Amino acid sequence: MPELPEVETVRRGLAAQVVGRRITRVEVGRERTVRRTSPRSVIDGLTGATITAVNRRGKYLLCPLDTGDELMMHLRMSGRLLVVPTGSERPPHTHVVIHLAGQEPHELLFVDPRTFGEVVVFDPSNVATELPELAKMGVDPIADGLSGKQFAALLQSRSRQIKAMLLDQHVVAGIGNIYCDESLHLAGIRWDRRSDAVTPREAAKLHAAIMRVLGEAIEAGGSTLADSQYVGVDGEGGWFQLHHRVYDRAGQRCLTCRKADIVRVAVAGRGTHFCPRCQS
DNA sequence: AAACAAACCTGTGCGC
């Protein structure tokens, strides 16, 4: 579900609510959510600690603690983070509850129907062994910054389908299925082009498209699709779905050329949406 | 190295 813009929206909401607050108690209701380690590890690692910041790398949320450890949360397909007043009714599939101290105590709820998401407390000095995929993550266009030159070099470094390359978190971190399809459409590039056959001019156009799409999606608070699964920590959805030009629009008229219909094909198990007229 | 398919789970929407 959540891609970079959604995770960034959650990060901002979380930062405003939890930074500087002490964790008084932790409940783990579903072991699968803490499968990387154990309920004990998460409970002991968090209880009594104070969250000092909320950062994001790709789709990973990272909260440094005053203990020196770090809390990592990944929403995967269906995870949600909600900050609610203590004692609020908990939604179904609430798997982890983090109690936060304050004059008005709150609970941070990790809700996740499909249980792909995870919560782990790790030691950042051992990140390579405790969270290897984080250590190997590619450049985050927003958090790290990504220049056009840098991006063009990445495209030339391999010979792969451009869509697969954009979705590969080891190359560029944070782009998922929605923003990949939207960026390729805005740049006029088909999903099955070879990354190393993209011209410098096209690479510049794609770079600009990615930065624009991600930036605008963040401003819009992300995309909340028909199932309303994605919401920010306040329970409010985003509205970037209103600006989608190809994602989930198969069979509908292309909003750019207004002549062809958007086509959907399955690529490596992912729905891929594009305009056969605008993209080549 | 690159490209699929399958796996991990649950919920929803659609066609019949």
Next chain:
DNA sequence: TGCGCACAGGTTTGTT
């Protein structure tokens, strides 16, 4: 109305 199937924002693993 009910059933069965396809499909879903992610990532890893195993197989060609």
